[in-house]
Amino acid sequence: MQVEVSGSAVISLLVDNESGALARIVELFSGRGYNIQSLTVAPVDEHGHTSRVNIVTTGTQSSIWQVKTQLERLVPVSRVVNLTAEGPYVAREMALVKVVSSGEPRTEALRIAQAFRARAVDTTASSFVFELTGSTDKLDSFIELMRPLGLVEVSRTGVASICRGPQTIQNF
Amino acid sequence: MTSMTGSTTLNAQTTTTLPGAEVLLRALVEQGVEVIFGYPGGAVLPIYDALFKQDHIRHVLVRHEQAAVHAAEAYARSTGKVGVVLVTSGPGATNAVTGLLDAMMDSIPLVCLSGQVPTPLIGNDAFQEADTTGITRPVTKYNYLVRKPEDLAPAVHEAFAIARSGRPGPVLIDLPKNITVGDAPYVDAGAVTPRTIRMTTQPDRAAIARAVAAMKAGKRPLFYTGGGVINSGPQASENLRRLVALTGFPVTSTLMGLGAFPGTDERFLGMLGMHGTYEANLATHDCDVLIALGSRFDDRVTGRLDAFSPGSFKIHVDIDPSQINKIVHVNEGIVGDVGEIIAMMIEEWEKQPAYAHKAELEAWWAKIEGWRALDCLRFGQDQAPDAVIKPQQAIQRIYELARQTGRDTYVSTEVGQHQMWAAQFFRFDQPNRWLTSGGLGTMGYGLPAAVGAQIAHPDALVLDVAGEASTLMNIQELGTIAQYRLPVKIFIINNHYMGMVRQWQELLHGSRYSESYSDALPDFVKLAESFHATGLRVTRLDQLDATIRQALEHNGPVIVDICVAEGENCFPMIPSGAAHNQMILGPEQEAVSATISKEGQMLV
Ligand SMILES: Cc1ncc(C[n+]2csc(CCOP(=O)(O)OP(=O)(O)O)c2C)c(N)n1
Ligand SMILES: [Mg+2]
Numbered sequence: 001m002q003v004e005v006s007g008s009a010v011i012s013l014l015v016d017n018e019s020g021a022l023a024r025i026v027e028l029f030s031g032r033g034y035n036i037q038s039l040t041v042a043p044v045d046e047h048g049h050t051s052r053v054n055i056v057t058t059g060t061q062s063s064i065w066q067v068k069t070q071l072e073r074l075v076p077v078s079r080v081v082n083l084t085a086e087g088p089y090v091a092r093e094m095a096l097v098k099v100v101s102s103g104e105p106r107t108e109a110l111r112i113a114q115a116f117r118a119r120a121v122d123t124t125a126s127s128f129v130f131e132l133t134g135s136t137d138k139l140d141s142f143i144e145l146m147r148p149l150g151l152v153e154v155s156r157t158g159v160a161s162i163c164r165g166p167q168t169i170q171n172f
Numbered sequence: 173m174t175s176m177t178g179s180t181t182l183n184a185q186t187t188t189t190l191p192g193a194e195v196l197l198r199a200l201v202e203q204g205v206e207v208i209f210g211y212p213g214g215a216v217l218p219i220y221d222a223l224f225k226q227d228h229i230r231h232v233l234v235r236h237e238q239a240a241v242h243a244a245e246a247y248a249r250s251t252g253k254v255g256v257v258l259v260t261s262g263p264g265a266t267n268a269v270t271g272l273l274d275a276m277m278d279s280i281p282l283v284c285l286s287g288q289v290p291t292p293l294i295g296n297d298a299f300q301e302a303d304t305t306g307i308t309r310p311v312t313k314y315n316y317l318v319r320k321p322e323d324l325a326p327a328v329h330e331a332f333a334i335a336r337s338g339r340p341g342p343v344l345i346d347l348p349k350n351i352t353v354g355d356a357p358y359v360d361a362g363a364v365t366p367r368t369i370r371m372t373t374q375p376d377r378a379a380i381a382r383a384v385a386a387m388k389a390g391k392r393p394l395f396y397t398g399g400g401v402i403n404s405g406p407q408a409s410e411n412l413r414r415l416v417a418l419t420g421f422p423v424t425s426t427l428m429g430l431g432a433f434p435g436t437d438e439r440f441l442g443m444l445g446m447h448g449t450y451e452a453n454l455a456t457h458d459c460d461v462l463i464a465l466g467s468r469f470d471d472r473v474t475g476r477l478d479a480f481s482p483g484s485f486k487i488h489v490d491i492d493p494s495q496i497n498k499i500v501h502v503n504e505g506i507v508g509d510v511g512e513i514i515a516m517m518i519e520e521w522e523k524q525p526a527y528a529h530k531a532e533l534e535a536w537w538a539k540i541e542g543w544r545a546l547d548c549l550r551f552g553q554d555q556a557p558d559a560v561i562k563p564q565q566a567i568q569r570i571y572e573l574a575r576q577t578g579r580d581t582y583v584s585t586e587v588g589q590h591q592m593w594a595a596q597f598f599r600f601d602q603p604n605r606w607l608t609s610g611g612l613g614t615m616g617y618g619l620p621a622a623v624g625a626q627i628a629h630p631d632a633l634v635l636d637v638a639g640e641a642s643t644l645m646n647i648q649e650l651g652t653i654a655q656y657r658l659p660v661k662i663f664i665i666n667n668h669y670m671g672m673v674r675q676w677q678e679l680l681h682g683s684r685y686s687e688s689y690s691d692a693l694p695d696f697v698k699l700a701e702s703f704h705a706t707g708l709r710v711t712r713l714d715q716l717d718a719t720i721r722q723a724l725e726h727n728g729p730v731i732v733d734i735c736v737a738e739g740e741n742c743f744p745m746i747p748s749g750a751a752h753n754q755m756i757l758g759p760e761q762e763a764v765s766a767t768i769s770k771e772g773q774m775l776v
Contacts, residue, residue: 016367019317020305031310062497069494075314075334075367 004060007084008037010091010161011064012169013053013071014079017043021076025053028074034059034067038093038136038158050078052169054091054161056136081172083161091161095139096121097130101150109149116142127152187357192324193222195356196285196347199328201228202361205256207247207627208232208285209240213260214300215287218352232627232656235648237264239620241271241342242646245280246607246624250582252405254335255624257284262300265346266307270614272342273311277611278428279403281340283331284312290350291319304346313341318348321356326364333366339492340403373493375508375516383463383487383504384520390461390485391532392539393421396444396473399428399610400466400490400510402603408511409433409603412465415514418521420533422540424452426467427595428610435599441540442549445473446746447592450548450755451540453744456481457752458539464488466510469499470611479751489513548744549596550760557714563665563736566716567593567637570663573720579633581605584621586642587613589671589742594637616645619662623649626658633661633724640666640733641690650703653729661723662731664696667738675741679756700731709733 015021022041029036037056044052057067064082071080083089097118099109106128113120113130116138122129132142136159143154163169190198196219200208209232212220223231234240237259244255255275259268265286275282289298294317305317314334316327324347331343387393395416401408409432416423416439423433424444433440442449444456456462462484467473469488474480477500486502488495489510496505506513527533551564567590574581583598584607585591591608600606607625609617622636636643643664653660673688700707706726710719716734723730743758 019319020309020315023306024309027310066494066498069496072371073492073494078367078370 004062006058006060008056008058009064009082009084010089010159011055011057011068011071012081012083012161013055013077014044014169015051015053016076016078017049017051018076021051022053024074024076025055025071028070029055029057029067032067032070034063038156040158040160054159056159079169079172081163081169083163086163086172088164089161090164091135091159092133093136093139093159094131094133094157095143096155097132097143097146097151098127098153099130099146099150100127100152102126105149109146112142112145112149118142187359189355189357191218191222192321192347192352192354192356193218195325195358196328196352197222197226197229198358199325199361200256203329203332204253205229208256208258209234209243209247209624210258211235211237211240211260211264213264213287215261215289215349216258216264216285216347216352218349219258219285219287219347231258232623233652234620234623235651236646237267238271238616239623239646239649239652241268241275241282241284242614242617242620243624243627243652244282245271245275245278246584246621247628248280248282249402249607250604250625251628252604254281254283254332257282259284259286260300261287261289261304262302265302265304269307269311270612272308272344274609274612274614274617275342276311276313278609279340279399280342281335282342283328283335284342284344286344286346287352288317288346288348291348292350294348304344308344311342312344315344315346317346318351321351321354324351324356325359329359329361329364330366333368337366337368338371339400373507375506375513377516379504379506380513380516381520381524383506384517384524386461386485386487386504387419387421387463387517387521388524388527389529390421391529392459392536393419393461393463393533394455394459395421395423395463395465396426396456396467397423397429397432397465398426398467401429401432402466404466404491404509404511406603408466408509408514411511411514411518415518415521418518419527421463422455422537424448424456426470426473426610427608429467430595430598430606431600431603434601436601441544443595445470446475446748447596447742447744448746449596450546450744450757450761451543453746453752453755454543455540459484461485462487464490464502465514466490468495471499474500475746476749476751479753481752546757546761548757548761551740551758552760553713555713557712559713560737561710561713561716561734563590563667563671563740564593564597565713566663566665566734566736568597569716570635570637570720571598573717573724574633574635577633577724580629580631581633581635582607582625582629584608584618584625584634584636586618586636586638587615587672588639588642589667589675589740590637590639590665592672592742593665615639615642617642619643619646619649620652622660622662623652623656623658626660627656634658636660636662638662638664639671640664640668640693640696641670644694647699650699650705650729654704657728659726659728662729663720663723664731664733665736666693666696666733667736667740668693669738671740672742678741679745679747696731696733700729705729705731707731707733709735711735
């Protein structure tokens with residue numbers, strides 16, 4: 001049998017905002033041995049009846065296709081789109097990054113933050129909390145650069161994603 | 173995420189307000205429910221009180237909640253209706269879990285109503301509280317915790333729609349006591365738009381045309397049919413018969429699909445898979461077009477995956493899109509109701525140019541007849557009057573003598589060798605007559621299933637082909653059988669072993685029979701008598717037929733303890749991890765040895 005390559009995919013869902021809906025989604029991943037790298041969820045319609053869930057998962061093309069068809073079977077799930085497979089999309093996340101340092105490393109941290117357009121949302125004599133929004137790659141590289149400069153804590157939101165152009169998740 | 177049934181759309185109408193338990197029963201009646209299998213307890217007392225005051229719905233009191241679910245499964249499978257279960261909170265609900273998973277695996281439509289502690293107590297470790305929706309989430313198609321009175325009736329209506337629609341399955345509704353005691357608005361089913369409509373799809377005609385073109389190009393075709401044909405309803409079985417008659421192609425079936433195509437038809441090759449027939453498995457291996465209809469390429473069917481039907485063009489028809497390409501890559505996947513799609517295939521077959529490979533098809537049949545000639549189910553029964561009865565002999569005679577009665581017959585089984593022999597020897601000519609636990613393989617299924625079938629079909633002959641070990645797992649249901657005077661015939665194929673376990677130990681673990689001996693068995697005859705049934709025992713060949721006849725003719729419940737040879741193995745057998753052309757055959761057939769790999773041992 002030929003070996004399939006693994007990759008990551010961004011899957012976006014519209015879900016009825018009801019108790020247990022998120023548990024169903026998460027348990028589907030754990031129960032069937034699929035992997036969740038990040039997950040975001042929040043209501044997105046005006047009445048708060050519908051939530052959007054964005055999941056970054058990794059797997060072979062066929063396993064990701066499997067995830068999608070399994071998700072479509074869930075009663076509260078009204079829409080599932082594999083954005084990675086369906087064409088251009090925007091995916092952004094936000095990170096809060098705490099750096100504790102002084103002297104040269106502190107100045108260096110601030111310089112890099114400016115280059116990345118990260119905002120210092122909290123500043124003390126010995127620390128910064130930077131807020132940075134962007135692609136996962138951009139956040140990753142920022143965090144890597146901060147590591148030798150006194151990085152002590154990271155909090156990330158996970159990915160929010162949407163397809164490019166006038167098309168919406170509703171009309172895939 | 174807080175509110176529930178947020179999206180069950182309610183259409184405007186005037187509402188009546190009633191106590192929740194009455195709303196519940198009214199919704200059940202509107203859904204056509206006639207029978208509930210259940211067991212009372214504190215959290216469901218308001219529902220039992222409401223049941224007491226009405227006479228539309230009959231309640232069948234089981235002796236264990238697991239049995240309630242199996243009985244409801246058999247009721248559902250044998251009638252095509254949704255089975256309904258009622259259990260109390262906590263232990264009542266947890267006892268139902270095995271049955272729910274059984275129904276999930278075999279795609280049986282059920283609605284299970286469970287009691288729950290009052291909403292203000294949820295989360296407080298109250299008496300008999302369990303996180304029932306949490307526990308049952310992975311074993312149900314969907315579940316509800318009804319937190320608000322106005323959600324009650326819509327949840328019930330939607331639950332039935334979900335249980336029946338698409339690939340059927342069990343749905344649980346958890347009912348806090350304050351919801352069933354307090355008032356709730358009643359709404360009609362017509363006022364609720366269930367979310368199942370999101371999932372309905374129309375079969376792809378172009379894909380059907382391509383599939384039929386592939387069938388027309390086939391020289392060694394084979395239909396591989398499954399439980400989906402039965403779930404689709406009697407019309408699907410009817411259509412299947414027409415399609416087979418039209419094409420002249422051979423048919424094999426999964427365990428769950430038995431009866432969809434007549435077992436006595438010469439085009440039927442028997443069951444395929446681990447204990448399938450020689451001809452069915454070799455045909456599966458060698459065919460050039462495999463048409464899977466409502467079957468799901470279960471591992472018991474496929475054996476070693478990379479050797480499964482290696483050269484064939486594969487067509488897969490299933491109502492559940494997630495089944496297509498899940499295990500085996502197929503060339504043409506068609507999503508939709510299998511009965512409808514078979515009808516469309518028939519149209520397409522008649523429209524496309526005539527089948528041009530009649531000669532090759534004949535040669536294919538000749539090959540199949542050659543395999544058939546091996547007579548893979550033949551066994552050697554010593555014919556001496558006092559000979560020990562072989563289990564195969566017992567099962568074959570139960571089948572033949574039951575058939576001779578000419579009565580409409582429903583057959584349930586437990587799990588093990590006797591189940592596989594029953595699948596091999598019973599030939600069902602109609603769907604919905606064969607009740608067995610396929611996907612989960614639940615020991616303890618057969619006896620309560622016989623209860624459910626007999627409740628559904630009071631005038632039919634209901635047989636339970638059982639193993640002595642399995643049947644003890646829900647033996648308390650003899651109480652239910654006695655209470656409702658259900659004339660079920662329980663044939664215990666008593667080999668004093670967990671025979672299927674013993675067989676694997678013999679073949680895979682150096683005949684070390686670790687804990688598989690059925691020690692300290694009850695006296696089944698006395699056991700029957702103590703439950704107000706008739707008990708019979710047979711130990712020698714010359715009494716077998718007479719004993720079976722006596723049981724079949726008796727008009728009450730009977731347990732027959734058929735003491736059979738202990739060491740028989742069920743053949744043919746494809747050991748786990750082996751290919752279809754590596755079957756182990758019985759001693760009567762020429763031995764074709766298969767080596768069992770280490771992976772085979774792990775595959776269970
Ligand atoms: C609840 C449950 N526990 C364990 C098993 C594993 N198992 C499968 S068959 C079997 C033995 C069944 O013995 P018996 O009912 O006597 O049937 P036989 O194989 O002897 O015909 C066992 C233990 C199972 N299928 N279900
Ligand atoms: Mg046994």
